[in-house]
Amino acid sequence: MTEDEQFMRLALNEAMDAYEADEVPVGAVVVLNGKVIARGHNLTETLKDVTAHAEMLAITAAANGLGAKYLKNCTLYVTLEPCIMCIGAIMHSQIDRLVYGAKDPKKGYTLLERDFLPKNLKVEHGVLAQECSQILKDFFQEKR
Numbered sequence: 001m002t003e004d005e006q007f008m009r010l011a012l013n014e015a016m017d018a019y020e021a022d023e024v025p026v027g028a029v030v031v032l033n034g035k036v037i038a039r040g041h042n043l044t045e046t047l048k049d050v051t052a053h054a055e056m057l058a059i060t061a062a063a064n065g066l067g068a069k070y071l072k073n074c075t076l077y078v079t080l081e082p083c084i085m086c087i088g089a090i091m092h093s094q095i096d097r098l099v100y101g102a103k104d105p106k107k108g109y110t111l112l113e114r115d116f117l118p119k120n121l122k123v124e125h126g127v128l129a130q131e132c133s134q135i136l137k138d139f140f141q142e143k144r
Contacts, residue, residue, distance in 0.1 A: 004099055007031055007077045008128045011101070014041040014054065015079045015135050021046060025135045028054040028078040030062040030071065030095075037074070038062035054078060055086040059093050070094040079132040081108035081125065090121070097122045101132025 001009075007029055014027025018041035030038040040057030044050055055078050063069050075097040076090060082100065087109040090098055098121060103110070117123065 003034070004077070004124070004127045007036070007075070008079070008099065008101055008132070010036060010039070011054075011077045011079050012128065012131060012135065014039050015132070018042045018054070019135060019139055025139050026054040026078065026080045028058040028076060030058050031075045031077065032062075032066075032071075032073060037065050051085065053083065053086050055082050056089055059089055059095075063093065072096060075099060077127075079128075080104050080136065081110060083107045084109050084112065087117070091118060096120065097124070099124045099127050101125070101127055101129050102136065103129070 010029045011027040014029065015025040018027060019025035023042040023045050027041040028039070029036050038058045038061035040054045040061060042054050043052040043057060055076060058076065059071065062071055062074060071093045074095050076095050077099045079101045081102065081104040082090060103125065
């Protein structure tokens with residue numbers, strides 16, 4: 001198992017925590033120098049806050065933990081492609097690398113037709129994509 005897969009598994013654990021809390025199952029972890037420094041999962045229903053996405057909560061936790069607003073040299077692993085709001089936060093936090101699992105064909109940032117990401121942000125996708133997608137499918141299947 002690659003390092004990216006290991007960290008994505010931790011993000012999937014966060015997604016499972018969201019699932020069990022009846023939240024849309026998306027999870028995220030922030031990694032610095034090979035160590036998880038923050039975690040988060042969707043809490044929009046619990047907090048009654050549309051901005052309480054996994055990425056936003058993980059970024060805030062990482063910044064608080066480091067005592068800094070910028071997350072240079074950090075990687076964010078998230079189970080679902082970030083939305084436009086979250087990609088904005090990722091860019092403003094100056095995270096160096098984004099790794100996500102499943103694509104979000106309805107609300108993902110790649111729906112935007114132009115490339116607006118800073119050149120220093122490395123993006124990789126498809127890590128454990130099947131598993132990241134399946135947890136979402138299972139959740140919404142239960143809801144129907």
